[in-house]
Amino acid sequence: MMTAAALPTFFEVLCARLAECNQEVRRVFHGRGRCYEGLDQLTADWLGNGVLQIAIFKESDSEFYAALQEGISALVASDVWTKCQGTTVILQHRDREGSETETLVGEMPSQIDVVENGLNYKLDLGKRQNNGLFLDMRLGRQWVQENAAGKRILNLFAYTCGFSVAAIEGGAEKVVNLDMAKSSLSRGRENHHLNQHDLSKVSFLGHELFKSWGKVKKFGPYDLVIIDPPSFQKGSFVLTKDYAKILRRLPELVSESGDVLACVNAPDVKPDFLTEQMKEQAPAFSYISRLENPPEFEDIDTDSALKVMHFKHKA
Structure with missing residues (x-):
């Protein structure tokens, strides 16, 4: 249960982080990690x-x-708000139909171009539950950018192609993005255009993965495969049942000494789910490490937080 008495902590943390993040997109309060009593349903x-x-x-x-509302009024009258050049506060009700969004201060743009790690992404505001970029994957995109040079990369469940943007910026030879939502891939193209990328190095496959292995294999083998699925997608993907179907295909997709970045963002699925599934379905892949999550996504239980696991093909 959230309480009004806990809100001074929210604004204290919020102001401290606003003072640090300049104009880059960043989570500035993460109550969902259950580290702030009375604020666990607030971000x-x-x-x-x-x-x-x-x-x-x-x-x-x-x-x-x-x-x-009272705290927001005080925030927008503060020096912190002035220094970060704040103009607009919007409130998204994730519990309401259509994730209703209201404007509390200023005017809400329908779209906004944001910057993360120096790269540009276009977000939608007030239209849907997710705006186009999952901020908890910031260090994952950074890792891909730092490890992409000269590589052929397969980006499964690509969404708006954040990994692809990071990979091309990092010098990838080729990136293949697959997602059944063609509108998300269209936004991915826009994101690449925002960063002046050469789209001859990028492919966009608007297909359901389990019906498209032939198309996926055609561009391989890959030096890096990124697997970042939804926990549940009605009619197409159930994480605990379907992840194994992807892992058992890895030997035919990944080059010798190639890498796999396997991700899970379901609180009730622990890290050993991925390590055990990999041992069972693709034993030629060795676990290397779990990537750190951004510090602003603090969580009382790290096993419940985002899991980004690095494996290497040892065949």
Whole structure:
């Protein structure tokens, strides 16, 4: 249960992080990690360009909303808000139909170009639950950028192609993006255009993975395969059942000494799910390490947080 009495902690953390993040997109409060009592259904993201997006994941009482509004009024009158050039505060109700979003301060743009690690991404605001970039994967994209030079890369469940943008920026020879949502891949093209990338190095496959192995193999073998699926996608993917189907295909997709970045973002699925599944389905791949999560995504239980696991083909 969220409480109005806990909100001073929210604004204290928020102000401290706003003072540090300049104009890059960044999570500035993460209550979902259960590290802040009475605030576990509250997050805040600084999008740059003067925009702060607050999200509530579970309906609270009128006292909480009144205290939140009062705190926001104080925030926008503060030196912190002036120094970060803040103009807009929006509130997304993730618990309501269509993730209803309201504007509390200023005017909400329908789209916004944000910067992460010096790269540009286009986000949608007020239209859907997810705006186009998962901020907890920041260090994963950074790792890909740092390890992409000269490599052929397969990006499964590509969404808006954040990994692809990072890979091409890092010098990848070729990136193949696969996602059944063609609208997400279209946004991926836009993201590459925003960064002046050579799209002859990028392919976009708008297909369901399990019906498209032939198309995927055609561009291989790959030096790096990225697997970042949803936990559940009605009619197409159930993580605990379908992840194994991908892993057992890895030997025919990944070059000798190639890498796999396997990701899970389901709190109830622990890291050993991936290591055990890999041993069973693709024993030629050895576990190397788990990537760190961004420090701003603090979690009371690291096993419940995002899992990004690095494996290497030892065949």
